[in-house]
Amino acid sequence: MSVMWHALQATPLLWLAVTLLVFEGADQLSKRSNRHPLCHPVLLATPVLIAILLTTRTPYPLYAQHTAMLGFLLGPATVGLAVPLWRNRALVRRAAGPLLLALFAGSLTAILSVTGIVWAFGGSAQILATVAPRSVTTPVAMALAAQLGGIPALAAVVVLIAGVFGAMIATPLLDALRLRDYRVRGFAAGVAAHGFGTARAFQVTEIGGTFAGIGMALNAAMTALLLTLWAVL
């Protein structure tokens, strides 16, 4: 038994299979909840996988090494964010001025508010670098956190929390602000809550979802540029 276990631990097969199976189970539950943000598959799958690693006494570096293929795909996925921007270039061009102004204001608010609060609580430079990219889509946030000297794993979770919360408050918050233009509502959801905001916006209207997708992609670029500028200065 122990010999077999060691043999299985030697290749990526075991942990890739376990990860995909647990994720698939979590995804089924998420579907059954009608995609409620609190039932996001990552939110359900992560604690289960952590428990499995702890009970089998598997060191995280081994798990990480064997599941690296999945993380590798985040790179090409990031590059691919250019495609929806290119497809919607006519929409972007038509509202370019207001879009860029709102994007700049939103991106700056995201960075300054999250780092400001963490700093007020006495967070170290490492923690500030981890939370700074909190409003952008996970692959970009992880890459930026790594670049700035933060903790990519924690950045992924921070982004997840922002997404869950953002998707939950979008409708009541934007109703309270009496904003009825779905371009505005979608864009704000995408800038503040990346993929989660975009998924939520698509549940409501097509145009809102499209603008949320534009907001998510533009904000990935804007936040990367702002944080880079910050790192250089």
Add this chain to the structure above:
Amino acid sequence: MAWGTAMIAAIATLLLCQLLGEGIHLLTGLPLPGAVIGMFLLLGWLLLRPGERPTLVQVSAWLTAHLSVMFVPAAVGLIEEGPVLAKNGVAIVLATLVSTLLTMVVTALVFHWALTRAERKA
């Protein structure tokens, strides 16, 4: 058949952009992650070379649709961050919630204001 090669070409395009991005990152020391530079390169290339690219659209949409599973291994990495979480967990969660709310309000209000102004002028 054509489908198969178009698919490979689309994947190769994404990887090539990322590779060039990483190259630029390493050569210039530009603190942008290589994949983000790759995103700008792909956007520039798409804008400069007009034409429909149905397969590239499909491949990148597929990748975006499955982002969640790709960052599970990273999220499991929290297993090693116990001390950091114990020390900063509350501040991080609070800051994230407040920041998400503020960002949504500011983005929505600025966009609404600027759109109304621009469309009144037009």
